[in-house]
Amino acid sequence: MSILITGASGTIGSLILQRLASANVELKALVRTPGKAVLPDGVTEVVGDMSSPKSMRAALSSVRTLFLLNAVTPDEVTQALMTLNLAKEAGIERIVYLSVIHADLYTNVPHFTGKHTVERMIESLELPATILRPAYFMQNDERIKSVIEGYGIYPMPIGEAGVEMIDVRDIADIAAAELLARHHTTHALPRRTLELVGPEILTGPVAAGVWGEELHREIHYGGDGLDGFEQQLAAYGPDWMAYDMRLMMGRIQTIGMHAAPGVVEVLEKMLGRPLRNYRDAVRDLLKQD
Template identity: 30%
Template sequence: MTRVLVTGAAGRVGTHLVRELRARGAEVHTAVEDMRPGDRVYVCAADGPEKVARETAVIDAATRAGAERIVKLSAMHADPASALPAFTWHGQIEDHLRKTEMPAVILRPAFFMANLLMVAEGVAHTGLLPAPTAGRRVAMIDIRDVAAGAAAALLDEGHEGQAYDLTGPSAVTFADVAAAIADATGRPVRALDLTEEQARPRFEGAGLPDWLAAHLAGVFALIRAGGFEHATGHVEALTGRPARDIGAFAREHAAAFA
C-alpha cells in the first residue's frame, strides 16, 4: 500500500484528493509529524503571506525524511517575478523545490470553475454574470479534475520531473458560462462584461485581504490578455479520462445559481 502525506487536506482540492487516494487504496496521512522515509508528499498550503514559509518547510521536512516523491500544487503563470502575489509565491516555492533535487511533479491548474460559486448568489438574484474579461476565453478547470490529476501524479509512475498545466477540455467565454448556467437552471442568465474600472470597486469593496483583491484583479487582467485561453490535454494524460466541461459543472451546481 502506497503511503501518502497530504498537506492542505481540508482545502478545496485537498478534500477531493483524500477521497481519490483512499478510493485507489492509498494509506493517507495529513500531519507533517507523520512523515516517513518512502512517503509520497502532496504540498499545498493556503494562499497568503505565510504560504512560502509553510510550503518550503514541508518540502524541507520531506527531503530530510527521505520522501520518495513530492507533488506540488502550483498555478498557471507561477513566476517569482510575477506582479501577482499568489503567482509570485508559487514561483518561489517551485524554485525552492527544484533546488532540493527531490523527485517531484508540479501541477499548474488554470482558473478554477469553483471560483464561479463566489458570484452564484448574485447570478441567482439578477440573472447576470459579471466579469471583466473583454470576451476572452478561459480554459477553466473543475477542482475534482485537479484532485484526480494530483492522485495520479502521486500514485502512478512516469510523472517525476514533469510539470503539467491543468485545464478544462476547451476554453470558454463567460457568455458560454452564462449559457451553461441558463441551461442547467432553466432560467435566463446573461454575461455582463465589465471594464477594468467598473470591476475595481467590486474587488476593493468585497472585504478581501489587500493581496487577494490585487491578485484577483491581476488574474482578470491576464484573462483579458489571453493568458488562460490555451487548453491542454494534461488531465486526460494523467487520469486517462477527459476533464469535465463547464456544462457538467453548471448542472452539478445548478441549485447554487438558481
C-alpha cells in the first residue's frame, strides 16, 4: 500500500516527495501530464486529473495514505470534494490536507473560503486527517526579487498588521512527518489541525529592511496600495486570480496572519530544531542569482 502525493510537480509536493523518497515507503506521484515532472528515484508516476472521477478512482487504487493539495483554480472546491469522496469510497483513512491559515476568517477571499469548505467536509464525513494551515510562504517573495534588486522597493503589500511567514521547506518537513506518522499506524489517528507559521512577525517595512541589509543598500516598502498590485498580477495571469490575491492582501493588511499562542513551540518540537527564519530564506533566494 502506497502514499499518494497530489500536486506532485509543484513546490510543496515536490519537496515532500524528496523527503519521503528515502523513507522506505511505496510512493506515488499524481501528475496531469506523463513524463513532465522530474521525480525522485523509486517514485511511481500516476497520471490523473482531480476533475475526473474515473482517473482518480484509478489513482487512488492501492493507496493507504493521501496527501491532498489543490492548486488555486476556479473549480478547486469541486476537485477537492470529489477526491475526498473517492478516497472515502476507497477506504483511505490516512489523509493530510494542505489548507491555509485563517481559512475561516478570510471569508471574502475565494480560495480561503474554498479551503474552509473542504475542511468542513473532512469534519462532517469524519475523515481521519491532518489539516495543515500554513501562513504566507517566504518563497512567494522570489517572484518580486527582480523588482527589489532593480528598483529598491519591496512591492508586496503585506501592510503592518504582521505576517508569520513560513519557509516552504518547513511545511514539507512537517507534512512528510504527518504522512509517515499516519501511514505507519495500525489504526487511523484522530483528526487534527495544525497552524504552520514561521518564528517571527513580519511587516512590509520589516521585510524591506531585511532585504536592504542583505543587499547592503536601502530598500523601501512600496506601500499598501492594491490597485497596482492587482494590475501587475493580471498582466501575467488570469484576472480572477489577480482579484483573489488582491482580496487576500486586503485581509492581511487588516488582521494579519498570526498563529495561536504556543504554535511555534509545538512546531519546533515536531521538527526537533528551530523554524527557518525570513533572513535565511532571503539569503537563499539571493544565492540563486
